[in-house]
Amino acid sequence: MLRKKFDKIMRMAQNIQTERLTLRQWATSDLAPYANMCSNPEVMKWIGSGSVRTRSECENAIQYFQVGWRDRGFGLFAVELKPNGRFIGFCGLSVPTFLPEILPAVEIGWRLDKPYWGRGFGTEAAEASLSFGLNTLDLDEIVSIHQVGNDASARIMWKIGMRFDKETIDTSCERSVRIYRKNREE
Ligand SMILES: CC(C)(COP(=O)(O)OP(=O)(O)OC[C@H]1O[C@@H](n2cnc3c(N)ncnc32)[C@H](O)[C@@H]1OP(=O)(O)O)[C@@H](O)C(=O)NCCC(=O)NCCS
Structure with a gap:
C-alpha cells in the first residue's frame, strides 16, 4: 500500500506544469547552467555565508538533490522555461x-x-512546490526560511500565504534568519 502511494507520488513528482514553467527532475545537462548561476555573487548573496560555489561543489549538490528525491520522495525541482526548455x-x-x-x-x-x-517566476514555482508538498505529499506543514535582508524571498513567502513565525540565528553562518510556516488547513 505504502509502496503504491510512493510510486504514485514519484510519477506525479516527475514533472509539474505551471502556466510558464516546468518543474522536473534533474538532468546531466543542468550542471553547466546550475554552476553558472551559483558562481554569481548576486545570486548567492543571501545563501549561507554568501559565498559562490565551484563547479565541483555544484556537481555534488545535484547528486545530493537526486539522492534526496530517491530517499525521501521529495526534493528540489529543476525549473525550466516552457517555450524553450531553458x-x-x-x-x-x-x-x-x-x-x-x-x-x-x-x-x-x-x-x-x-x-x-x-x-513572477519565483512566485509561480513556489506556489506549485507548496501545493506539491501540502496536497500531493499530504505534509502537515511546510516552513520557509530567509536571511534578514532577502526581501524578494520574504515577499514570495507572504504572497504564497505563509505566516511569519520567528527570527533566529543560523549558526552555520551567524546570520539572522526569519522562519515562515504554512499548514494544510491554512
Ligand atoms: C528570490 C528569487 C527566487 C525571486 O525570484 P523572482 O522570480 O524575481 O520573484 P518574483 O518575480 O516572483 O517576485 C516576488 C515578489 O518579490 C518582489 N521583489 C523582488 N525583488 C525584490 C527586492 N529586492 N526587494 C523587495 N521585493 C522584491 C517582487 O516585486 C514580487 O512582489 P510583487 O509581485 O508584489 O511585486 C530570486 O531573486 C533569487 O533567486 N534570488 C537569489 C537566490 C535566493 O536568494 N534564494 C532564496 C534564499 S531564501
Missing part, C-alpha cells in the same frame, strides 16, 4: 538540516538565475 534555477522541498532548532521540518526554497528575476 534551465533557470530550482524550487522545491528540502530538510533544513542547517537549522536543527526547527527540525523535524520540510522547507520550501528557491534559487533562480539573475536574468530571470522580476517576472
